[in-house]
Ligand SMILES: [Zn+2]
């Protein structure tokens with residue numbers, strides 16, 4: 288399934304390749320590979336939180352935050368990796384740990 292046409296994909300690819308801020312807020316970026324520019328992005332088998340590029344094999348996190356519902360994208364600098372759970376940290380501060388320790392003291 289191709290989310291956007293090649294021209295749009297190319298423009299977005301060039302824009303976000305040089306400046307990765309905001310990838311998470313761009314719905315088109317769910318279907319554009321930031322490594323090779325391909326639009327052949329498919330869900331990763333065995334991991335509902337990851338997508339994978341069919342052309343170059345690059346896999347990245349892209350999912351909705353369990354707590355606030357915002358999109359989390361592993362390629363966005365505002366979604367850094369959490370060393371504890373290995374998932375990405377949402378702009379609200381939640382990651383996989385938050386689901387585990389919700390309601391408990393850190
Ligand atoms: Zn690719």
Ligand SMILES: [Zn+2]
Nearest residue numbers: 352355377379
């Ligand atoms: Zn969140």
Ligand SMILES: [Zn+2]
Nearest residue numbers: 369372382384
């Ligand atoms: Zn975590």
